[in-house]
Amino acid sequence: MFEYHGWITLRSTAEALDDEPPLRLGEIEALVDESADYALMDLQPMNGTYYIHLGGNPNRRGQHGRAVIDLFAEVGRLAPGSYGLLYVYDNEDPEHMLSFRVHRLVRGTVTEHADHLLSPVIPTLEDADMS
Template sequence: MFEYHGWIALRSTAEAIDDEPPLRLGEIQALVDEFAGYALMDLRPMNGTYYIHLGGHPNHGGQYAEAVIGLFAEVGKLAPGAYGLLYVHDDEHPEHMLNFRIHRLVRGTVTEYADHLLSPVIPTLEDEDTN
């Protein structure tokens, strides 16, 4: 299983004030639309700022994991002032099957970090299977 939850606050640049320069909302919406139908994902304004919220739990990560993390990188290219976090857990990942990983988007760059709040999944979130 591949589980992910995240958000991105959209800003065209780190210096942007009152939507100047304007966001490339059409291109960003097209990226969000690619996940329509099989993910919880939306792009919407709240109090003058646009946000992307996303979450999902498909059976396998693989290409889907790459696409979700790639979304963060693509948004960073289109809106270099955007920032956000993506928590992922891939129980099929050979190195991180028992851990969540955090992907951080800041100033157009996505970096990956170890999670210490929900990891290790066993025993933090789940009991060990004793059968």
């Protein structure tokens, strides 16, 4: 299982004020459209700012899982002032099979971090299988 939930606040640069320089919205929309085939994903404006929200739960990480993480990196390249978080739980990752990982987008760079709020999955979220 590969579960993920995330959001990105879109900003063209860290200094961006009043849409200057303009957001590369067409390119970002194309990225979202490419990734929306097996996911909850939307790009919406609110109060003058655009946001991406995403979530999904495919059976396996496969190519889709890598694409979701790559989406964060590509948004960072197109809009380096953007910021957001992506929580990922991949129970087939041998190094992290019982924990969430957090991918953080800040100033165009995506970094991966340990999660301490939902991890370890057992016993934080689930009981151990006693059968």
